[in-house]
Amino acid sequence: MKIWERYGIFFLFLVILGAFALMIPRIVSPNNLLNILVQSSIVSIAAAGMTLAITSGGFDLSVGAIYALVSCVLGKVIPVVGLTLGVFTALMVSMICGVFNGLIITKLRVQTFVATLATMIIFRGVAFIYTGGRDVELYGLPAIKVFTTGRFLGLPVPLLMTLIVFALVYFLYHHTPLGLHIRAIGSNEPAAVTSGIRVDRIKIAVFVFTAITACFSGLIGTAQLLTGNGRLGTDLALQAIAAVILGGTSLAGGRGRLLGTLVASILLATIGNGLNLLGVSAAYQDLSTGIILIVALAVEGLRQILGRRESFSAKAVAGIKSQEASDAQ
Amino acid sequence: MSYAIEIKGVYKSFPGVQALTDISLNVAKGEIHAVVGENGAGKSTLMKILGGLYPADAGTILLEGREIAFHSVREAIAAGVSVIYQEFNLMPDLSVAENILVSQPPVYRRGILSKRALVERTRSLLDQLGIALDPGILIEELSVSERQVVEIAKALSFESGIIIMDEPTAALSSKEVERLYAIIAALKAKGKTILYITHRLKEIFDLSDRVTVLRDGKLVATLTTAETDEDTIVRHMVGRDKASFYHYEPAPQREVLLELKGLTKDGYFEDVSFTVRSGEILGLAGLIGCGRDELAKAVYGLLAPDRGEILISGHRVRIRRPQDALRHGIAFLAEDRKEFGIFAEMNVKENLTLTIINRLKHLFGFIQTRAEHETFRRYVDLMQIRCAGAAQRVMDLSGGNQQKVMLGRALATDCRVLLLLEPTRGVDVGAKSEIYTLLHQLAKKGIAILLASSDLPEILSVCDRTVVLWQGRITGRLSKAGMDENAVMRCATGIHVEAAS
Numbered sequence: 001m002k003i004w005e006r007y008g009i010f011f012l013f014l015v016i017l018g019a020f021a022l023m024i025p026r027i028v029s030p031n032n033l034l035n036i037l038v039q040s041s042i043v044s045i046a047a048a049g050m051t052l053a054i055t056s057g058g059f060d061l062s063v064g065a066i067y068a069l070v071s072c073v074l075g076k077v078i079p080v081v082g083l084t085l086g087v088f089t090a091l092m093v094s095m096i097c098g099v100f101n102g103l104i105i106t107k108l109r110v111q112t113f114v115a116t117l118a119t120m121i122i123f124r125g126v127a128f129i130y131t132g133g134r135d136v137e138l139y140g141l142p143a144i145k146v147f148t149t150g151r152f153l154g155l156p157v158p159l160l161m162t163l164i165v166f167a168l169v170y171f172l173y174h175h176t177p178l179g180l181h182i183r184a185i186g187s188n189e190p191a192a193v194t195s196g197i198r199v200d201r202i203k204i205a206v207f208v209f210t211a212i213t214a215c216f217s218g219l220i221g222t223a224q225l226l227t228g229n230g231r232l233g234t235d236l237a238l239q240a241i242a243a244v245i246l247g248g249t250s251l252a253g254g255r256g257r258l259l260g261t262l263v264a265s266i267l268l269a270t271i272g273n274g275l276n277l278l279g280v281s282a283a284y285q286d287l288s289t290g291i292i293l294i295v296a297l298a299v300e301g302l303r304q305i306l307g308r309r310e311s312f313s314a315k316a317v318a319g320i321k322s323q324e325a326s327d328a329q
Numbered sequence: 330m331s332y333a334i335e336i337k338g339v340y341k342s343f344p345g346v347q348a349l350t351d352i353s354l355n356v357a358k359g360e361i362h363a364v365v366g367e368n369g370a371g372k373s374t375l376m377k378i379l380g381g382l383y384p385a386d387a388g389t390i391l392l393e394g395r396e397i398a399f400h401s402v403r404e405a406i407a408a409g410v411s412v413i414y415q416e417f418n419l420m421p422d423l424s425v426a427e428n429i430l431v432s433q434p435p436v437y438r439r440g441i442l443s444k445r446a447l448v449e450r451t452r453s454l455l456d457q458l459g460i461a462l463d464p465g466i467l468i469e470e471l472s473v474s475e476r477q478v479v480e481i482a483k484a485l486s487f488e489s490g491i492i493i494m495d496e497p498t499a500a501l502s503s504k505e506v507e508r509l510y511a512i513i514a515a516l517k518a519k520g521k522t523i524l525y526i527t528h529r530l531k532e533i534f535d536l537s538d539r540v541t542v543l544r545d546g547k548l549v550a551t552l553t554t555a556e557t558d559e560d561t562i563v564r565h566m567v568g569r570d571k572a573s574f575y576h577y578e579p580a581p582q583r584e585v586l587l588e589l590k591g592l593t594k595d596g597y598f599e600d601v602s603f604t605v606r607s608g609e610i611l612g613l614a615g616l617i618g619c620g621r622d623e624l625a626k627a628v629y630g631l632l633a634p635d636r637g638e639i640l641i642s643g644h645r646v647r648i649r650r651p652q653d654a655l656r657h658g659i660a661f662l663a664e665d666r667k668e669f670g671i672f673a674e675m676n677v678k679e680n681l682t683l684t685i686i687n688r689l690k691h692l693f694g695f696i697q698t699r700a701e702h703e704t705f706r707r708y709v710d711l712m713q714i715r716c717a718g719a720a721q722r723v724m725d726l727s728g729g730n731q732q733k734v735m736l737g738r739a740l741a742t743d744c745r746v747l748l749l750l751e752p753t754r755g756v757d758v759g760a761k762s763e764i765y766t767l768l769h770q771l772a773k774k775g776i777a778i779l780l781a782s783s784d785l786p787e788i789l790s791v792c793d794r795t796v797v798l799w800q801g802r803i804t805g806r807l808s809k810a811g812m813d814e815n816a817v818m819r820c821a822t823g824i825h826v827e828a829a830s
Contacts, residue, residue, distance in 0.1 A: 193402070254421070
């Protein structure tokens with residue numbers, strides 16, 4: 001089980017990439033591979049934030065709605081104040097959404113699932129009201145295309161953003177007390193409370209993180225579509241969650257696998273890309289996302305079942321071993 | 330003189346229950362003070378108040394002469410009080426070092442975690458306790474005893490002057506208990522004040538300087554340990570004499586209901602054969618890890634044996650899952666209530682009727698409320714379960730009453746064979762004797778009972794015969810006459826091994 005947890009996703013990725021490569025060799029051309037990486041960036045970035053959320057024992061269903069809201073904000077604000085301030089405003093708006101999520105869950109004690117489901121609807125509602133129900137056009141704002149076709153240091157900006165986000169989240173997770181506390185909360189929340197960890201504050205911070213990553217995803221997505229409306233990003237939350245679970249992070253919390261998330265998200269993009277190249281219609285791509293999600297959850301379920309059987313006998317063995325060990329002392 | 334702890338006139342009540350009434354007691358600095366009492370006596374409540382989990386309703390508490398009123402566990406820890414509960418407050422996915430220092434993680438400047446300092450500080454704390462443990466191991470890989478060490482190291486890391494331990498030896502083997510004694514001695518040498526809740530009288534006399542007895546939320550007596558004895562303490566606890574317990578008449582024994590033939594599970598137990606008759610209570614004794622627990626679980630279908638046979642009333646049966654066992658009339662009462670039995674969030678009535686709910690249905694599948702309630706009433710009366718009503722949540726009951734609910738549920742299945750695994754662990758003396766009386770009543774009704782327990786006095790006083798295991802094999806079969814502590818211990822430690830039959 002440990003091997004699957006650690007390396008399973010890599011094997012899976014190679015297998016699927018290999019399978020596609022057999023059918024369409026040009027899928028592994030450097031150009032196309034770069035394409036895949038760029039295509040995966042929207043989900044990857046959101047999945048990075050989602051990894052933190054799931055590690056802390058929760059998750060955020062509203063990231064797609066925040067993504068949509070960001071697209072609307074960008075479309076309406078950039079013409080007025082320019083790109084930089086527009087992006088800044090979108091970031092602020094998304095952080096407010098994150099705090100809102102955090103407060104509902106910590107102060108009103110609403111369950112995460114219900115809370116983020118509700119805010120998902122609320123944020124989209126806000127987006128619709130803000131745009132009067134109409135699409136916002138960004139065709140006249142070519143500056144925003146830096147987030148999709150721009151290059152910096154030789155790399156496409158979306159890819160760079162993905163790498164930076166993952167690097168930052170990795171650092172946070174492994175090398176800061178905040179990361180330690182997020183894992184503690186996910187592992188045993190009541191124990192974290194009695195250990196004096198400020199659980200409420202940290203949970204709010206986590207939701208702000210997911211909101212910020214949703215904002216970054218929104219920057220890229222909006223730049224690609226050059227449109228903003230309240231209907232965008234409906235798949236984002238589930239795809240991000242699917243990537244996190246496929247990547248080996250346990251839904252139970254306490255253990256996150258950031259690298260796994262990244263690889264899983266690339267895998268999802270690869271499947272989309274491969275199906276595209278095979279000329280499969282978009283409808284089948286939706287189907288494949290759904291199937292992958294079921295597979296991901298089934299794997300998680302299987303892991304828990306097998307894990308429980310393991311731990312049952314492991315406990316018995318541990319009991320005997322500790323007796324032997326203490327007898328031997 | 331300034332005491333470490335002064336408690337004056339503390340009261341605490343919960344809905345429906347006056348948990349503590351006018352508790353006053355002093356504990357000197359550096360003293361090891363034992364607190365004993367039946368479950369429901371209020372010991373845990375008092376400790377939780379000291380630990381900051383909830384505030385007292387009335388009364389004063391002074392620590393080193395300063396009055397305190399904790400509103401949170403953090404405040405209690407900051408004031409120097411650490412509580413080590415029976416269910417550990419540990420994070421299974423984090424390492425030993427991370428668990429110990431999670432609330433005070435060592436950082437470099439700029440808030441970066443210093444992993445090196447984490448390991449070093451942990452090592453130094455463990456050294457102070459005289460324990461060697463790899464700071465990098467994840468908690469979920471540790472045994473109960475090792476996890477307890479981690480908890481104690483945590484208390485040490487807070488430099489708590491007052492350490493409260495709630496039933497620390499409940500799940501430890503005898504060697505591990507010795508190690509705990511050494512740790513407590515080390516703590517005392519550092520001038521720590523220790524409050525020690527326990528049911529085990531032996532530990533009171535091994536460890537404590539003074540002992541306080543609580544009963545029904547009131548403080549009955551505070552005694553100097555050297556000046557008292559077991560009988561006195563027990564009398565204070567229950568208001569009865571110890572000798573008046575555990576009297577019973579053996580039930581008439583009839584046909585063989587349960588028979589094991591050569592039951593084997595590689596690595597756990599080997600070639601186990603014995604019979605249990607209707608009306609008989611057979612003890613299964615042995616030290617932790619002897620295979621006793623696994624054997625009981627195998628008969629119930631929680632573990633699959635590799636070889637051997639199980640016979641019910643002379644018929645060979647295949648038991649692969651608990652449903653199979655239930656179908657053959659075997660019921661099981663597990664040791665770890667929280668993991669194996671209690672549906673903590675549900676109420677008493679639901680817990681009792683859960684397994685047999687199918688029998689209480691109407692034609693169209695709805696539950697017959699009246700039948701459900703009758704079942705509840707019947708078992709509450711039968712087992713004298715003390716609860717505030719059918720709707721009370723089971724998790725609010727004391728340990729002994731929870732166990733009675735579990736027993737009631739097992740009985741409601743109309744079983745013919747009852748398997749018990751440590752049925753009175755964490756249960757107070759009074760409830761214990763009630764449960765024993767119940768078991769004998771059940772035996773009289775014709776049920777065959779297999780009692781697996783590490784509690785020697787329990788085995789000796791309750792069982793008609795005993796089978797002793799050592800390293801997975803039967804090393805002794807003792808009749809009532811031949812059952813004494815010495816004989817059981819010799820078999821349990823492998824000193825005496827019966828001839829292979």
